[in-house]
Amino acid sequence: MKKKHTRQNEYCPLCGGLIEDRTIVHEERDAQGHLYIFENVPARVCDQCGEVWLPAATIDLLDEVIAKAKPKKTVETPVYDLAAQR
Numbered sequence: 092m093k094k095k096h097t098r099q100n101e102y103c104p105l106c107g108g109l110i111e112d113r114t115i116v117h118e119e120r121d122a123q124g125h126l127y128i129f130e131n132v133p134a135r136v137c138d139q140c141g142e143v144w145l146p147a148a149t150i151d152l153l154d155e156v157i158a159k160a161k162p163k164k165t166v167e168t169p170v171y172d173l174a175a176q177r
């Protein structure tokens with residue numbers, strides 16, 4: 092496996108798995124409940140349990156993008172209420 096840089100290995104505080112740099116699809120909700128989906132988000136992901144950490148700079152960028160950028164596309168999201176399924 093090729094590494095872009097030589098950072099010391101970090102391990103997951105939850106399961107002890109190796110944490111890797113990956114790009115993920117991230118979902119974010121604002122205070123009004125609007126859902127935003129971000130593609131190609133740089134994140135740190137546990138190889139073992141899949142726990143995701145977003146660097147503070149990435150979180151700031153998400154807010155900035157919502158405020159300023161035009162989305163690539165807008166999708167409809169079906170919402171189901173399991174309490175209504177009997």
Ligand SMILES: [Zn+2]
Nearest residue numbers: 103106137140
């Ligand atoms: Zn883990």
